[in-house]
Amino acid sequence: VTDPLAALRAELGPRLAADPETLHRYGRDSSRAEPEGEAIAVVLAESAADVGAALGWAARTGTPVSVRGGGTGLAGGANAYPGGLVVSLDRMNRILEIDVENRLARVEPGVVTADLDAAAREHGLFYAPDPASAATSTIGGNIATNAGGLRCIAHGVTREAVAELEVVLPDGRVLETGRRTVKDVVGYDLTGLFVGSEGTLGVITAATVRLKPIPPGEPRTFRAGFDSLEAAGAAVIAIALGADRPEILELMDAFSVEMVESFFPSGLAVPRGAMLVGQAVGSDAQRIAEAIVERCVEAGATDSEISTTSSLLEARRLANPALTARGLRLSCDVGVPVAALATMLRGVEAIAARHGRRIATVAHAGDGNLHSAVEAGDSPVETAIAEEMLDEITRLALELGGTISGEHGIGSTKHHELPWQLSATSIDVHRRIKEALDPGGILSPGRAV
C-alpha cells in the first residue's frame, strides 16, 4: 500500500503528524459542533513555506484543509474535515518585532493574544482587542475571525488593529497586504478582506498589528442597577451620545446576575431589570466614571457605585463559568443597533416565557452584541427546544436590523443561517470572491460563506 501522505511527509518531515493523539488534539475547536470525522494528518507548520507545501499538496490531491490557531473558536470553523488536512499555526508563535515609535508589532499567527499584549506593555503600549479567550487564543485566529471582546466600544474590533498581513494563498503563493502607514489607499482593502474571512481565502502566516499607548492613571470601574430593561437601555443610549466614553460597558440581565451570585456569592445586589458594569480609563477616569453613573441615574438607576478596583467587573467575568455550571450551555452571539437593545432584551424575555424556560443574557452593551444562553437539559429533546429558542432570538435580532453574529463568526455552526441575513446577491458575490482566490475550493470548504 502506498502512503497517501508520502509526498507531503517528504517535504515536511516531523512537521507532519498523523498519530491518533495529535489528530485528536488538533481535531476540533471549542464550539459545540462535533467534527464530522477525523483528519488524515496535521501540519505543525513552522513557516510560510510549510503552509505553502501543505496547501500545494492539498490542491493536488483535492484534500479539504482546516486552519487552526489556539482552538478557541466557537463556530466550528477550525474543526477537522473527514480525511482532511489540519494546518496548525501554534508553533509559529514568535513576536518578530515591536516597533515602539510607530506603535506596531510584527507577529507570527500562533502568538497568544495575551502574550502580545504583555510584550507591548513592556514598552508602555498595549494591544487593544481583548476577546474573552485572550489567554489562549492566537492572533492569527483573532484576525481570521475578526475577534471582538469587551473593549470594542473604545478601541474597535480586531480588523481596526491590523495593518499588514502575510497570507499563503490556496495556490501556495505568498501575498503581502496592507502597509505600516496610518493611511494607504493603494488598491483594494485586501487586509480587511482577509480579516474575518475565517480561513476560506488564505492562511495568515504573519501580521503587523497596531498598538496603543497605555492610558495614564488608574482605571475606575462602575456599576448601576436598573428596575427595568428599558431604563438600562436608555442609559446605554445616553452614554453613547455623551462626550464621556467608557472603555467597557457591559449589561447583565437579572437572571445572569442571579446565576453569578448563586455560584460565586459576593453580596451582589440582583437588579429587578438589569445591571450595567463598565470601566473608564485615562487621567480623568474618575470624572468620566462619575459622568457615566450620572447618566445612569438620570435614566433611572436605582443604585450605583464606582470603584478603584476591578471587582465590579468580576461579576461579568464570572458569568460564563456560572452559566456553564448551571447547564446553560447553548448560547448565541447576535447583535443589534444600540438603540434596539432594550427591545431586544424584552423580546428575549418573551421567547423565554413562551417556551417556559429561562434565558440569561449578558451583552457588550456599548456595541449591542448579546450572548443569550438558554436553560435546557442534556437530552436531544431539550437541545432541540433550546436551539429553536436560539433561532427565535436570532430572527428577532435580524428583525431589529441586527446581525446573526457579532464576534464569534459563522464557521460551520451558523452556516445554515447565512441566508437569513445575506441576500442571494450578497451570497453570490461572496462565492465569486471565494472562487476567485480559491478556485479549487480546498480552504475551509462549506464554511463561513
Next chain:
Amino acid sequence: VTDPLAALRAELGPRLAADPETLHRYGRDSSRAEPEGEAIAVVLAESAADVGAALGWAARTGTPVSVRGGGTGLAGGANAYPGGLVVSLDRMNRILEIDVENRLARVEPGVVTADLDAAAREHGLFYAPDPASAATSTIGGNIATNAGGLRCIAHGVTREAVAELEVVLPDGRVLETGRRTVKDVVGYDLTGLFVGSEGTLGVITAATVRLKPIPPGEPRTFRAGFDSLEAAGAAVIAIALGADRPEILELMDAFSVEMVESFFPSGLAVPRGAMLVGQAVGSDAQRIAEAIVERCVEAGATDSEISTTSSLLEARRLANPALTARGLRLSCDVGVPVAALATMLRGVEAIAARHGRRIATVAHAGDGNLHSAVEAGDSPVETAIAEEMLDEITRLALELGGTISGEHGIGSTKHHELPWQLSATSIDVHRRIKEALDPGGILSPGRAV
C-alpha cells in the same frame, strides 16, 4: 443613421444628456490628467434603477463607464472615457435619515460632505471625515476613494465611518453590504472592499455612515516652530506615544510657511526647519494642548503658542492657494510610517537640492501623509523635471516602508506606479477580484487596480 443611445434614452428620458455643455461639465475631475476624449453621454442618475439601466446598457454595448460624484478627485478616476458613459450621482443628494440614537445617517451618494456634517450638527453629532474638498466633494466620492483629511489622526479615514452600502453591480443587480450594528462578522467585509475601490467594482447608490457626538467645550489650536526637521519629527513621535491626543496635527516645512506668509502676510514666523500646527478638542482641550506643546518644547521647539481661535490653522488652510499662486502645481500624496517623517522630509530636501528646484511640503504629520509640491514652470521640459522629482519622492517613501498614495487614490494618474508598491501576486489578486465582480470590465477599466 440609428441613434446608438436610443435604447438607453428610452429608459432614462431627460436623465440622459449628450449635449456639449453637459459632456464638458461632467467630463473630468480636478486632477491634472486631461481626459483622453469625450464621453458619448452622461447619465444624470436619480435612483439606483437609473444606475442599473446605465450599467446594463454599458454591459450590452461594451461601453466603458466612469462614475462621478463632486468631481473633486485628484487622480483622474472620474475622467470620461472616449466614447464612454459618465454616470453622475450629483442629483442623488438627499439625506434619507439621521438616526440620532444609533449615531448613523443614511444618505444618497451625491450628498455634499459638508452638508451631511451640518445636518448631523443640528442633532449634536458630526461627520468626522473631513477631506479638504468637503465643501464640494460628495459622500459617494469620499467612500469610493476612502477619503482622508485633517482629522484622521483622531477619527480614522472614511472606511471607518461607513456601516452599510447599497451598490449597483456591473450586471445591474443591487447589493446591500454591512450592518447598522457596531460589530458584525457575517461574511466578508464587502463594505470595506467597496470603500476605496474607486468605481471599479460597483456604483454606490446609498450609504449608512457613522456619526460622532460633538466634543464639548471650545477647541484649542496650537503651533510650534522648530529649527530642524529632525526636532519636528521627534515631536510628532513623542505626541503619538503620549496619552494626550490632538484631533489635528499638521506639519509645514519652512518653504511652505514662507509661501503662505508671502502671499497672505499675517506676521507668521517662518521657522528654520518646520512648523507643527494642530487642534485639541474636548472639555480638557486646554490641558491637552498644553501637554502637546510641552512635548514640542522637550523635542526642541523654539517658539510655540496656544489659541482659542482657529487662526493658527489658517496658515495650513492657506497652503494650497499660496502654493498654487506660486505655480507649484504638481504635487504628490505619499505616506510614510510616522517615525520616518523626518528622514522623509530630509530626503525631499536632498531631491530638491539635487535638481536645483525648491519643494514645499505640507504633511498630515499625525498620520505620516505628505503632500510635496515642486516649483516648476509651465513648459513640457519643466513638467518633465517636476514629474521626475515627484517620482523620486514616491520611490523614497516606498524605501521607507511607505505608500504611493495616502488619500488621493490611484485613478489614472498613478496607475503606472501600482507595481512599485504592489507585488505581481497582489496585482493578480486585485485583478481576480475585479474580474469576479466585473467580468465584462466595463467599470473604470484600466484605473485604480
